[in-house]
Amino acid sequence: MQLEGLLARSGWSRGELARQVRTLAFERGEHHVRPDASSVRRWVDEGEHPRPPVPALLADLFSTRFGYRVTTYDLGLGDASAVDRSLTYSASLDETVEAVADLGRADVDRRKLLAAAPFAAIAAIGPSRDWLLNTLDQLPDERQTVRLEDVTAVKNMFGTFQEMDIFQGGGSGRLVLAAYMNEHVYPLLRRSHTEEVRQALCEAASEQTYLLGWMAFDNGEHGTAQRYLIQALRLAEESKDAALGAHVLAGLADQATLLGHPHEGRRLAQAGRQGLSKVNSPACMADLWTLEARALAAVGDKVGTAQAVNAAEHAFANVVPDKEPEWAKFIDEAYICGEWANAFRDLGQPEDAAPHARRSIAHARNQNRARRGALSSAALAVAHIQNRDLEAAHAAAVRTLNLSSKVKSSRSVEAVRDVRSRMMSFGPHPLVADFNERSRALLVA
Incomplete structure (x- = not known):
């Protein structure tokens, strides 16, 4: 049975596997799921199929253990779930x-x-x-x-x-x-x-x-x-x-x-660019180069990030909106400049991040795009924090908060949370306390 082999590879005892299943089941509200070592013995030695949701719980536990997706089919416990x-x-x-x-x-x-x-x-x-x-x-x-x-x-x-x-x-x-x-x-x-x-x-x-x-x-x-x-x-x-x-x-x-x-992110972006080798899609190419820049910035590669942003700018200059598919409409200056700002923010280069963020904010404002405006305002706030300009950071942070409250987007909420956390570096300043108070309701909700 496949379960036996995977259990041996995991290094868990039968009792430990049972404990892991009980813990995960409790976290997901499945309080009736309470296997013990004897339960695992029946699954492994006697070929008993545990009832749902145990197969799915086992699949998730082994997936986390091994670093790749293990399905219920891999466990020998029937067809894979949805x-x-x-x-x-x-x-x-x-x-x-x-x-x-x-x-x-x-x-x-x-x-x-x-x-x-x-x-x-x-x-x-x-x-x-x-x-x-x-x-x-x-x-x-x-x-x-x-x-x-x-x-x-x-x-x-x-x-x-x-x-x-x-x-x-x-x-x-x-x-x-x-x-x-x-x-x-x-x-x-x-x-x-x-x-x-x-x-x-x-x-x-x-x-x-x-x-x-x-x-x-x-x-x-x-x-x-x-x-x-x-x-x-x-x-x-x-x-x-x-x-x-x-x-x-x-x-x-x-x-x-x-x-x-980010390493997986970069590989996926590169695969996308290779797939475009036989077709012309400047907007998609600009997006893929931009996302490679984000991945490179996440690992601290300043030269690679700058090169990827330059390639993205070159591709974006060739975009003719009327010739792009409808799904590419969002790849515009509000989006693309905002992502470049985020890349330079991640590298700690506020002098490069701020101009891109301002350009994104202006276009987002003209289009009434609150989510993009929030994300780019957050990038600008962080740039000001990195420059140790608390007053400018507070103003941008408040704009981030106001725009985030207009949309249902966890990314916007996380942007507020990130800015709030970074502002703490200024210590017990009145502007820090003010933003903490303003943002409390959104973050709690």
Whole structure:
């Protein structure tokens, strides 16, 4: 039985494994789950299958222990759950559709298992490799032209949900989008269609599945976000849209770096750029170079960061907004300059961070984009803190707080928390105390 082998590799005794399962179950509110060493003996020696949610708990424990994703299937405890399956980049479109549909249902139902699902740092590396190899090998498939009204209706909805994310934050409309996908989009993928319709439908489904992942990312639900993004990458491959797949990899790269895995983030950004070798997408290329800059900044590589930002600026100069796909609309001066500011902030170079932050803030203000304005105002506040200018930092921090209160975005809240923490370096100053008091309500909520 696979469980026996994994237990031996882990170095845990049977009693210790039982204790780990009880602890994790208690953290997730599953207080009735109380296995002991005898329970583990029955699982290992007698082949007894523990009842849910124990298989999923075991999978998460071994995943954390080994540093890669272990599924319930790997444990020999039946088919992978919806949470496990959505980390798998399947060769089958049918399996992909079932995995992402199960994930959507779990998301809408707000199941505890999905809410507590961990982010697996290296889970996206394999999918990025498979997407890149398969994309570069694809050849055009000329077949009969068919009617695309259903696909057009799906694509028309994308702009609505994207604007909801941009202006209200990822926590605002994701469950509405998930319900829409479950009821209207994923069922279409199960029907028979011509090759042209299939590719177009996979493209539309990939765009919106990516958006589901990005909304979860923005709301701090990283396990859920990663699973949506991996399935979006698989659907993008099926659509034969290399730029869209590279865009999904950009999201995975951003997430990996944010969660403290910049080396994985850089590899994902590089895979995305390689996938763009046969297509022209300046906006996506600028984004991927920017995310590589963020990853390099996170490891303190000043020369590499500057080179990546320069490459991003060169690519961005070639962007013609009307020629870019709708999913690339957010890659504008408000976004791109804000990310450059964050990169230089992370390097402790306020003289480089501040101009980019101000440029981002100005564009975000013109577009009424509170989330982007909050993130860039936070970068500016940190630049002022690094320059030891408390008055300017306080003013930028208050703008960050005011803008963050207008959107439902955990990233904006974390930006406020970060600024507040950094301001403590000024000691018991009245402006520090003032910002602590102003921000208390948002951070507590």
